[in-house]
Amino acid sequence: MEASDIQTLLRFFKVMANESRLKVVGLLAQRECSVEELAALLNLKEPTISHHLAKFRELDLVQMQPKGNTHLYRLNMERLNELNKSVVVASPIALAEDVEPEAWETKVLKSYLENDRLTKIPASRKKRWIILKWLVKQFEPNVTYPEKAVNEIIQQAHPDSATLRRELVGYQMMRRENGIYWRLPESEWKPV
Amino acid sequence: MEASDIQTLLRFFKVMANESRLKVVGLLAQRECSVEELAALLNLKEPTISHHLAKFRELDLVQMQPKGNTHLYRLNMERLNELNKSVVVASPIALAEDVEPEAWETKVLKSYLENDRLTKIPASRKKRWIILKWLVKQFEPNVTYPEKAVNEIIQQAHPDSATLRRELVGYQMMRRENGIYWRLPESEWKPV
DNA sequence: CATCTACTTAGACGCATATCTATTTAATTG
DNA sequence: CAATTAAATAGATATGCGTCTAAGTAGATG
Incomplete structure (x- = not known):
């Protein structure tokens, strides 16, 4: 065609x-x-x-x-x-092929980030999801972190590490067992 | 639909x-x-x-x-x-249904007729055809006319009865036999 | 060759509409 | 309840395009 x-x-x-x-x-x-x-x-x-x-x-x-x-x-x-x-x-x-599909995420990130710091936590799920996808990249795959290390890393982006840590676990981007955290592969994440 | x-x-x-x-x-x-x-x-x-x-x-x-x-x-x-x-x-x-299909013929007739007289004979076949369709209606169906009567009727519309009479026969709108003419049914007409 | 006829091209005008800013409405959060 | 966020609506602007008139072209006629 x-x-x-x-x-x-x-x-x-x-x-x-x-x-x-x-x-x-x-x-x-x-x-x-x-x-x-x-x-x-x-x-x-x-x-x-x-x-x-x-x-x-x-x-x-x-x-x-x-x-x-x-x-x-x-x-x-x-x-x-x-x-x-x-x-x-x-x-x-073909219709959408000259639309770059990341424009939306890029825009959300730009509007919530300033010098790699979160200016605030988005209220809507859709946007929080995008921010968390960015945040979880601060953790290496196949590495375990004690809670204290998790908090420190998150706090480089935003002071409210407790909320963000809970969200990361909630969306199944990270898992916690016995006070130890690690990053899960993207296939496990649950957007909703 | x-x-x-x-x-x-x-x-x-x-x-x-x-x-x-x-x-x-x-x-x-x-x-x-x-x-x-x-x-x-x-x-x-x-x-x-x-x-x-x-x-x-x-x-x-x-x-x-x-x-x-x-x-x-x-x-x-x-x-x-x-x-x-x-x-x-x-x-x-359905597309053309609100287009009245006779607009074309009406326009041609209007542009060549004035008080039921032909102002001139159209050069193009397409238009001559339309004019002749109008002209042949001046003759009754199932009636025979000697050539003299044919000429008289045509001359009410246009002086050049010879040409028009020949055209009517050529398009098979009328037939001539032994100097007698009569109108043919529309199914016999040959537009081309 | 001059004229006529049907079509095309060029240029002008006016309406329709894609986009924006500003405002209003509705739902959510604190 | 006040403040925030997402959509919708209203109104303004500018561009696009449908239609017209006028002019140019090519085939047919006489």
Whole structure:
């Protein structure tokens, strides 16, 4: 489906998003028409029809055949179907590909961090989750820490180490056993 | 497919014909998002996202679920598919239904007739065809006319009865045998 | 060759709309 | 209850685009 990237799809929608052009599609779906004829049927001037047909031509949605002086236009149904299919195919996949997916997390981090220190603890779960993901990176994997060490590390970011330590355990980013803490692999974390 | 008349289809295209909204569809196709999140991902302000989501809501293309303070939006895939299907279904059928199909012929007649007289004979076949369809109605069906009568009737519309009489026969709107003419049923006419 | 006809191109005008800022509403937290 | 946060709404601005008129082009006619 190389011919139907997001930009093509966007142009397709823009072409179809006009009442006059929709009617032209309806008419050309039934029979081929000249510019003059379309103009009369839609109560528009010839240059206006020409303008619309040019947009269809750009996307290969119509085919033109000169017949003497007049230009006979017909609809390219296969192309219409092709573009139409790509709506459903492309929307889940390609549409968001030029959106960098970390923009959201980056923005949250930037708004709560200042010189690697937490300015405050986010109230909403969604944001706390992002902050905790950042915080847990301060701990090495496969290393055990006594509670005192945990508190010291957390306090480099924020004074309320008790709350944050509890959250880390709650989201299963760290585990505690016998007063000893260690970082869990990301697969164990529980966002919710 | 009652929910997808031409106006709905038009609104669908207008909603999709915008780069930001296309990206929103792409994002919501993957997971549900809050307004704030979408704004961050697309580098837009929250009100702008709200504005776009309202357009989706009008067409029932998204569903919203409040979660505390935040509003979580998700894509209504079935609705997207439904609207998308109606493109191909509706385009040949319903699109042109509020276009009166005689506008073209009416316009041609008006431009060549003045008080039921032909101001001139159209050069192009297409238009001559329309004029001749009008002219042949001056003759009763199932009646025979000698050439002299044919000429007289035609001359009420235009002096060049010879040319017009020849055309009527050429397009098989009338037949001549032994100097006698009569009108043929419409099924016999040959437009070309 | 001159004229006419159908179409296209160029340029102008006005409406629709995407985005922003500022304000309001609703839900949450302390 | 006061303060905070997320969304929605209102209003302003600027860009895009649909339509028109006028001018240019190419084929057909006489």
